Amino acid sequence: MEWEAVIGLEIHAQLATNSKIFSGASTAFGAEPNTQACAVDLALPGTLPVFNEEALRMAVKFGLAIDAEIGRTSIFDRKNYFYPDLPKGYQTSQLFHPIVGVGHVDITLEDGSTKRVGVTRAHLEEDAGKSLHDEFPGMTGIDLNRAGTPLLEIVSEPDMRSAEEAVAYVRKIHSIVTSLGICDGNMAEGSFRCDCNVSVRLKGEEEFGTRTETKNINSFRFIEKAILGEIDRQIDLIEDGGRVVQETRLYDANKNETRSMRSKEEANDYRYFPCPDLLPIVIEEDYIEEIRNNLPELPDARKERFIEQYKLSDYDAMVLSADRFLAEYFETVVTAAKDAKLAANWVMGELSKHLNANDTSIGDSPVSADQLGGLLVRIKDNTISGNIAKKVFEVMWSEGGSADEIIEAKGLKQVTDSGAIEAIVDEVISKSGPQVEQYIAAEPDKRGKMIGFFMGQVMKATGGKANPGAVTGILKKKLDALCD
Numbered sequence: 001m002e003w004e005a006v007i008g009l010e011i012h013a014q015l016a017t018n019s020k021i022f023s024g025a026s027t028a029f030g031a032e033p034n035t036q037a038c039a040v041d042l043a044l045p046g047t048l049p050v051f052n053e054e055a056l057r058m059a060v061k062f063g064l065a066i067d068a069e070i071g072r073t074s075i076f077d078r079k080n081y082f083y084p085d086l087p088k089g090y091q092t093s094q095l096f097h098p099i100v101g102v103g104h105v106d107i108t109l110e111d112g113s114t115k116r117v118g119v120t121r122a123h124l125e126e127d128a129g130k131s132l133h134d135e136f137p138g139m140t141g142i143d144l145n146r147a148g149t150p151l152l153e154i155v156s157e158p159d160m161r162s163a164e165e166a167v168a169y170v171r172k173i174h175s176i177v178t179s180l181g182i183c184d185g186n187m188a189e190g191s192f193r194c195d196c197n198v199s200v201r202l203k204g205e206e207e208f209g210t211r212t213e214t215k216n217i218n219s220f221r222f223i224e225k226a227i228l229g230e231i232d233r234q235i236d237l238i239e240d241g242g243r244v245v246q247e248t249r250l251y252d253a254n255k256n257e258t259r260s261m262r263s264k265e266e267a268n269d270y271r272y273f274p275c276p277d278l279l280p281i282v283i284e285e286d287y288i289e290e291i292r293n294n295l296p297e298l299p300d301a302r303k304e305r306f307i308e309q310y311k312l313s314d315y316d317a318m319v320l321s322a323d324r325f326l327a328e329y330f331e332t333v334v335t336a337a338k339d340a341k342l343a344a345n346w347v348m349g350e351l352s353k354h355l356n357a358n359d360t361s362i363g364d365s366p367v368s369a370d371q372l373g374g375l376l377v378r379i380k381d382n383t384i385s386g387n388i389a390k391k392v393f394e395v396m397w398s399e400g401g402s403a404d405e406i407i408e409a410k411g412l413k414q415v416t417d418s419g420a421i422e423a424i425v426d427e428v429i430s431k432s433g434p435q436v437e438q439y440i441a442a443e444p445d446k447r448g449k450m451i452g453f454f455m456g457q458v459m460k461a462t463g464g465k466a467n468p469g470a471v472t473g474i475l476k477k478k479l480d481a482l483c484d
């Protein structure tokens with residue numbers, strides 16, 4: 001039997017406003033508990049919400065970026081439930097008339113194929129506070145700093161058929177919201193998180209299977225793992241004669257498995273109704289057009305520009321354009337190094353390798369774009385070879401400093417002085433009797449390959465600092481002279 005997965009995602013993107021969606025309290029991350037919660041966030045009697053227009057502007061930007069209908073009249077609804085971190089007793093959200101309607105994004109898969117994924121809707125809502133279970137023994141603390149933080153909830157159609165497609169979709173949405181500057185995209189801090197709805201069915205079947213929803217996954221890798229695990233779990237369950245129950249599950253990254261949190265039967269009836277404290281939001285065509293005319297460059301357009309302007313391959317352009325900050329970094333390196341291919345190789349190679357290994361985002365890279373640009377300039381003007389440059393980069397990464405400072409301090413300057421190289425070549429030749437014999441005995445057209453051995457010896461003697469081009473020339477000249 002061949003199974004097929006069906007996946008639909010709900011993404012919560014925290015909007016990068018300075019203040020909350022219905023109050024003037026700050027949204028900055030990491031403050032002391034309850035220092036950024038005002039009377040409105042605490043739901044004190046007599047307080048009223050005032051809508052933050054910046055959140056609207058950001059939601060409209062997103063809608064335009066995914067080619068969606070913008071709701072000309074959108075309405076806030078109350079989603080009623082009780083929880084200690086929700087002092088109002090309801091979350092202000094949008095159910096019936098969201099700000100963003102049907103849209104779509106195109107994703108690119110590893111085999112180079114593309115696929116269109118539908119976005120059902122995106123609506124504005126507020127975040128809840130946080131319960132702290134580990135601070136006080138035997139008690140739970142409530143931190144309301146996050147209460148009232150603006151969120152855009154982006155709901156996809158159940159269009160994805162594999163974990164790979166789901167991750168590509170999440171990356172695309174991440175890339176769009178960060179490019180628009182409406183979300184900082186920081187998954188570790190919870191600014192961008194994902195609920196994964198997964199079901200399975202036999203291939204060829206029309207009807208969807210029963211789905212589960214795994215909540216609040218906050219890394220691309222965990223999204224992939226949680227979905228893969230959930231697909232396997234459901235298939236095993238059905239093949240063993242069981243059936244999938246509709247439920248909410250939690251992903252445990254330590255055990256790499258999902259487990260049940262609550263079933264749909266126990267789910268709340270939220271008794272949604274329009275919020276009487278907030279007027280409907282009515283927007284005019286002019287407002288939308290003004291935002292449309294000022295949209296920043298989006299990932300798809302940036303990718304095309306990179307191919308055109310820097311002559312990058314499709315793949316390189318895709319990798320370098322997806323993340324706005326990586327793209328900006330790359331372009332700064334190109335400006336300094338004046339060589340797009342070299343810059344692309346280093347940003348996608350050495351730099352990305354170090355970022356991944358240290359779990360560091362491009363924004364926190366200890367090597368700045370200017371520093372890397374300066375290093376590439378020294379490769380291009382032959383001050384150092386590519387191999388030595390990797391050593392310089394290593395020092396730059398761990399100790400800081402400019403390429404010139406490190407080259408100077410560590411004495412890594414390439415030896416290009418032909419007199420100095422000749423002396424070393426002479427010494428290598430005099431010490432390599434058998435290899436020289438072989439060289440002389442070889443057919444002239446086989447000799448080229450044999451240079452490698454002598455090259456290696458010269459590099460060893462100079463600590464890799466001899467200019468490879470110069471060494472090859474001198475070696476050939478001297479060895480061929482011995483053959484006459």
Ligand code: ADP
Pocket residue numbers: 006007008009010155156157158159197198199208209210211
């Ligand atoms: P709810 O309001 O209960 O969260 P929705 O109908 O809004 O349910 O769907 C939530 C998400 O679940 C959407 O992203 C949708 O694409 C996805 N979804 C719906 N049905 C299925 C299914 N059978 N399998 C996988 N995903 C699904």
Ligand code: MG
Pocket residue numbers: 010213
């Ligand atoms: Mg849901």
